[in-house]
Amino acid sequence: MTNKKEIIAGIIIIGNEVLSGRTKDINTSTISTWLNSIGIEVREVRVIPDVEKTIIDTVNQLRKKFNYIFTTGGIGPTHDDITAESISKAFNIEYGFHKDAYSILEKYYKPGEFTEGRQKMAKMPTTAKLITNPSSGAPGFYVENVFCLPGVPSILKSMLGGLNNVLVGGDPVLSKTLNLRTVESEIAKSLTDVQNKNKDVEIGSYPFFRAGKLGVSIVLRSTDQKKIDECNDQILQFIKNKNIEILREI
């Protein structure tokens, strides 16, 4: 489903806490949902450890592959926050105090409270552009097409809106979901037929098991609402023939 206005992105989740299983990543879902709404499709996510070489290599590999890259995590004040320095090295830009970031943080804290630890949050690639942080002062930043956001989900979420005018999106991807009381093997053949007749709609089939009952979510995705509707009608037809119940909530 390539079209002229296809804009694609990658996400790099930086953090040992996700790799160890301790923390479940929800930032991917937040970023992807927001990007979808402005017509940008996420094609790959990588979760990597807080290791400088890995961060540099991953950023340099993916920034050539996608229109936009988003990193999360590692821009705080502690010893394990090494994203800002790694991005500087990836782009070969001096790492040091960012004038505007320093000034924002200096104003944010009370006199005498802008300690050495806090000052570290103003260190980044010195020529980076800032991403406003309405939650806690410390800004994110971006260099070329690489946008660096914090790992704390609520803070990250509050910063995305500020980027709406910075990113150039494509045609928004629209979607429709049908939740059915059935199992995938009951509908697999009919769904394949519908997919073959509707090449411009991406049809996803996702089994679920909740409250002791099985079901399947059918998700239709396309940039063209009319094509989604046509595809939806064809699915409703075979669902009716098979006497399958449509669920309002799952």
Add this chain to the structure above:
Amino acid sequence: MTNKKEIIAGIIIIGNEVLSGRTKDINTSTISTWLNSIGIEVREVRVIPDVEKTIIDTVNQLRKKFNYIFTTGGIGPTHDDITAESISKAFNIEYGFHKDAYSILEKYYKPGEFTEGRQKMAKMPTTAKLITNPSSGAPGFYVENVFCLPGVPSILKSMLGGLNNVLVGGDPVLSKTLNLRTVESEIAKSLTDVQNKNKDVEIGSYPFFRAGKLGVSIVLRSTDQKKIDECNDQILQFIKNKNIEILREI
């Protein structure tokens, strides 16, 4: 922190539903936590779309880099389930009915209900080894060091135990978490000092924001309990000096 018994793994989450933001991945956390318990460390996670070439390339790249690879998703009966065929191509093994898988599924369904759609779940690399599925019949499979599991979290979880005797683990990674009522910048310097004195313990610092209050989780990880305890004592010391509250629950 390389040691002789270091066994490392990668996870490949296959599914457009995670990339689109619709579904939050929780399988990484399940697999990582289980692997940790048997001494295997996850070093990278990739989330990729249901695209054959991407699956083949990612599997072939990562299986050389890690001792074990786990894939999730794409082994059901519908048209978008292409993991089994992609793995066959990655290993250049014939894709077709797996004798034992066919026999398991044939017994699982009532006579006449083992339809064409369901039979697809018995198609995989014909020489693969099976992973028992106690939840819903359809087995997972593995080829060399690549283990293919379903995407439904409850079913995936039920299948991991069956692999305990198949995988060779290293020294289990132990951990200790301290939840503090503080902010990272208050403790950054002291924590850096402790990290510098305890090179064999990985110290992670993770800010959180819950119920309107800020806090920080300090996570100590090592294969050596004694080293974790020493490190923990040093942290308790500076916490006491700074009058920082330790939280029982967050």
